[in-house]
Amino acid sequence: MAIFLRIAAGLFLLSQIGVSSGQEQARIARGKYLMEGVVACGNCHIARAENGVPVFSKGLSGGMVFDEPPFKAYAANITPDPETGIGKWTDAQLGKAIREGVRPDGSIIGPPMPIEFYRRMSDADLAAIIAYLRVQPPVKNVVRRSEYNIPLPPSYGPAVKGVSAPSPRETIKYGRYLADIGHCMECHTPRDERGGLVLTSLGAGGQVFKGPWGESVARNLTPHESGLKSWSKEEIAQAIRGTGKNGMHYKPPMAFDWYKNISGADMNALVAYLGSLRPQPFGGKE
Missing domain, CATH: 1.10.760 (Cytochrome Bc1 Complex; Chain D, domain 2)
Incomplete structure (x- = not known):
């Protein structure tokens, strides 16, 4: 009887692992669709040549310059590189940066990051995008900090949670x-x-x-x-x-x-x- 119970418990655990793995793959697939479609984070965060042409082989390692009168911003490296990208950020920290514009060190992310619109992103789609970012190849690329000649807001609003599409x-x-x-x-x-x-x-x-x-x-x-x-x-x-x-x-x-x-x-x-x-x-x- 004890052997039967152990076998049953093991089979149940394996089935749960299979369900979990399937859910994660579905989440990554949704994140891939969003990132490579309508959300289009790569339009800013993809590495680019000097003529502005995307260099897809370097992934989302950033560096694109937005030179506007009130600021000079540089698109961040959002690959999982632990030193120059988001490799050391937790999922919660990454979600807060995307949807609330706050980095893990507490600093505010400025324009052109469209935080006001990302605040409307559902919890499920945010989790899907984070899952997609986690499986990208890490690319080491040091990106300069953005410079602003305008005051950034202390925050973009209260914490965001419980959003459904x-x-x-x-x-x-x-x-x-x-x-x-x-x-x-x-x-x-x-x-x-x-x-x-x-x-x-x-x-x-x-x-x-x-x-x-x-x-x-x-x-x-x-x-x-x-x-x-x-x-x-x-x-x-x-x-x-x-x-x-x-x-x-x-x-x-x-x-x-x-x-x-x-x-x-x-x-x-x-x-x-x-x-x-x-x-x-x-x-x-x-």
């Missing part, structure tokens, strides 16, 4: 969720003279981005005459993946190298959400 069956709500964690409006909403987003003109475009590619201007994503009113759903989806209505290939910082991996169902939800926005003139100005 809407059901994909709620198409527009789920589309908004995807747009939030994909921080679409971080680029496609006008900013005021202090650099803050003008949320009354959500999605109206107008921001100018300069880089090795030259200069690009964020489009108006609202269903206005100066925006997407005359565009079909298929044309909008194609544009999100990088090719405009007239066949022109869009410039960075549009994350088309990642957005091309967004599933058809998720793309439909994103397009439906954009169609629900209040029509706004380009840049929020008549």
